Amino acid sequence: MSGQNSYYVPHETKLPFLTTVAIVIMFIGAANYMNGSASGMTIMLIGMVLIFAMAYVWFSEVVTESEGGIYNDQVDISFRWGMVWFIFSEVMFFAAFFGALYYARELSLPWLGGDGYKITTNIVLWPQFENVWPSNGPTNSGGDFVVMGAGGIPALNTLLLLTSGLTVTYAHHGLKEQDRRKLLVGLFLTIALGFIFVGFQAYEYMVAYNDLNLKMTSGIYGSTFYMLTGFHGFHVTLGAIMLTVIFFRCLKGHFAGDNHFGFEAVAWYWHFVDVVWLGLFVFVYWL
């Protein structure tokens, strides 16, 4: 098993086992935290740091192997399929939350409001409840709140992300044409736009909590709003971190014009968070 023509099978590795240990530490911490144990948060944070450390070590090893030229074209294709299906699994994860939003808006709230054949719930339990979206449910869960409109920050954020989709493509062209300046400028702009997006999102949450009384506890609207935008924001953050790593790899002169799967994988991921955002913008903020 040597030479570049054969498929590279790494011989042995401690990385997955140790990564699992890190994840388990984080999960045990998280579970204890939720159960109200004082040390839970600390254990969870330790686990998170360990996960990042493991990711660093693991990716470093893969990058070294890649730069060392041990991966042939077939390995490259395996990575590509891996990334494609990973992104598909993420799409399905978001689909569950979009499904919840759809169900609440089109089915459970109208029923609670006395629509359709489930009229008795309304009559018996909450006769005063009328279904108007956005809703925090028949008991006014979390108290009155103001809705997060689509104009202002969300619209701006849409613009930011869409632009970042262009800049990352610009960088990709730079990479293919071996134009370093184009590549680095494009990447830098993408990363900057990504982090500005996250900053705005954080600001939006602050406004929502402090001024609008819009919280996780604000019934089904608050639930879907925070879970969808929250998971999305988390993915943008991850994507921006990945882009930053790619940026530094480019500075070091990694990637060839015709062989740069690492770059492309992150670019795909970035487009994926972009598309999810469009869904969010339309269904959470706008409609």
Add this chain to the structure above:
Amino acid sequence: MSTNVQDIHEDHHHAPSGLMRWITTTNHKDIGSLYLWFSLLMFFIGGFMALIIRAELFEPGLQLVIPGFFNQMTTMHALIMIFGAVMPAFVGLANWQIPIMIGAPDMALPRLNNWSFWILPFAFTMLLSTLFFDSGGPAAGWTLYPPLSLQGGNSMPFVILSIHLLGISSILGAINVIATILNMRAPGMTLMKMPIFIWTWLITAFLLIAAMPVLAGAITMLLTDRFFGTSFFTASGGGDPVMFQHIFWFFGHPEVYILILPAFGIVSTIIPAFSRKKLFGYDSMVYATASIALLSFIVWAHHMFTVGMPLAGEIFFMLTTMLIAVPTGVKVFNWVATMWRGSMTFETPMLFALAFIILFTIGGFSGLMLAMTPADFQYHDTYFVVAHFHYVLVPGAVFAIIAAVYYWLPKWTGKMYSESLGKLHFWLTTVFVNVTFFPMHFVGLAGMPRRIPDYPVQFADFNAIASVGAFGFGLSQLLFVYILYNTLKKDVTAEDKVWDGAEGLEWTLSSPPPYHSFEKAPRVE
């Protein structure tokens, strides 16, 4: 061949030994074996819980355990058998077989492969540890319906996070399977020339990647509902507990096909081998598998007929569910047609495969009964449902796994199991599986509810029979362990082509195969 052997020795000079070998391995055969042994262990742990359940149900009244613990047993039994026994067994078979059936050196992503296995022991340690909590383990059933599941004790976040771990493991494993099948086939092996087992696993992997994240979403919502004040499943906040059921079963029904499609693949491999004929209707098998998989995403609410859905929903889900019977029927027809006029022999794998066809079909028929909405109002949440899914899962999925082990064990180890002991194992298992699960149809139709530790005396006789059967079944599996032990301590004597009617690339390798399966890809015409 001799160069291969040379290589093995070179590879292993610096390889770690003992436990470290297994922790660090990236070899598809090592990982396949880890999966299979792990699955066997879980099969016994889950089985032990089943026996606690059956012991309590042996006679009416409360004798052995308190109801709360009984509920923990039913919940844990299901979670362990589904996620710990059946799924890992199939992944183990995928690991062993896919590379040697498609002519690849190993799986496409070997480190990922190691990772998806090693998540499992941690996840199950976490899950099982909750049984020792003061407030006990999860007790709301494996379906985790709210509001009940939200009212569990301290175990709840541990259970949910361990299910997240299982999901991560499954998704990573499935990604690896897809990448391997799409990218590592020997030259000349077009998609429509792939062994049928490979096809069924390709489609299963797709189902896993599409369904597991949805489960992750559903249980995340449970977690935030309980700990962070969201209202997904609370009507007072505008959500709906029934919404959980929809999301859960959107995962749950594809999941049951995840548990059976690889079994279809195994049976479709074994039946031709011992009928000494080609599989009848290979193409239609592929299309039937694909259509079952796609249909499985639009039938989920047949688990919720009684929950109060609009009439249009009830009818839609009834019809789509019945539609699945068509491709399933195609498969059964093809199996039977494969045997027609074949020169059949009845070695142990074939016996298990034959029993699969008959008994799985019984489960399919009870499924059809359940699919009729008006009838399901009577059957739902009774032992009839328990009988249904145990027929498809035990003499279905589990029999296929056992058949696969008997069929490929000589290939994996180079050692032949004892045919007479294998046959004894088959007959004991088959008799007891029916003694256990057949009476459940009767008590179910008569109205005995599932997941309840006590029952009226009118159900006593059939329950006693089922309990006896369950203990017989459990004990018979000790014979399986003995057969494995007995085989492994033999000398290597098996031929390369163990079964004269078997086809496929795996039989061109030595028994046991070399460490890196196909260093040079074979050519397939």
